[in-house]
Amino acid sequence: MNPAKPGETRRTPWIVGVSGASGTPYAASVLRALLAVGESVDLVVSRASRLTLLDETGISFRDAHWRDDLREWLARGADGKPATFDVDVDIDAVRYWNAGDLAAGPSSGSYPSKGMLIVPASTACVAGVALGLSKDLLQRAASVTLKERRRLVVAVRETPLNGQTLRHLVALDDAGASVVPASPGFYAGATHIQDLVDFVAGRVLDAAGVEHGLYRRWQGELGGGTAGQ
Numbered sequence: 001m002n003p004a005k006p007g008e009t010r011r012t013p014w015i016v017g018v019s020g021a022s023g024t025p026y027a028a029s030v031l032r033a034l035l036a037v038g039e040s041v042d043l044v045v046s047r048a049s050r051l052t053l054l055d056e057t058g059i060s061f062r063d064a065h066w067r068d069d070l071r072e073w074l075a076r077g078a079d080g081k082p083a084t085f086d087v088d089v090d091i092d093a094v095r096y097w098n099a100g101d102l103a104a105g106p107s108s109g110s111y112p113s114k115g116m117l118i119v120p121a122s123t124a125c126v127a128g129v130a131l132g133l134s135k136d137l138l139q140r141a142a143s144v145t146l147k148e149r150r151r152l153v154v155a156v157r158e159t160p161l162n163g164q165t166l167r168h169l170v171a172l173d174d175a176g177a178s179v180v181p182a183s184p185g186f187y188a189g190a191t192h193i194q195d196l197v198d199f200v201a202g203r204v205l206d207a208a209g210v211e212h213g214l215y216r217r218w219q220g221e222l223g224g225g226t227a228g229q
Contacts, residue, residue, distance in 0.1 A: 013040035015116040020048025023120030025078040029201035035089035106141035115151030130168035157182035
């Protein structure tokens, strides 16, 4: 159960769940930012998201080689270009759990965590969490996060949204989750697709209360985002 070593404080990670919706660059940006500020991460990559990751990046996320695959993923830019980022972060701060492992640490409320970020969140994932289905570790960890009254941020990335999904999102909001649609803002002066991805990732981290410098914040000055362009 993640015991602390002598002289160390108990490890209390953020759980990051990656579902099968398009938007794996959002997850990569969130992970980079968390690790950059020294946060520990428990990573759950759903079965469907592996297919999306392969389609969007060409990366096969493998259980036996997850460290190498994660490092390659985090180094890739939102435009698909490899080695865009120098991944100078502590991969040892990440603990990976297979999505089919319902005996994993995050499946229990007694397992310490700061909360959970689901990015991106598919409508199937939203429905599963809202209904408490717990069909895999991602959904189970989200249900545990809600019942323990910890922060749950759901970055839904589907469009259009039908009435059923909207009702599921309202149910999550009522349960205490923060619903953050993957809708980039343009006032921050984006000049590259990575800027738009980082804006959404930054808003996810804002909802979680995690410090970051992923985007230019609004300062109440019109045209500030285009200064210097």
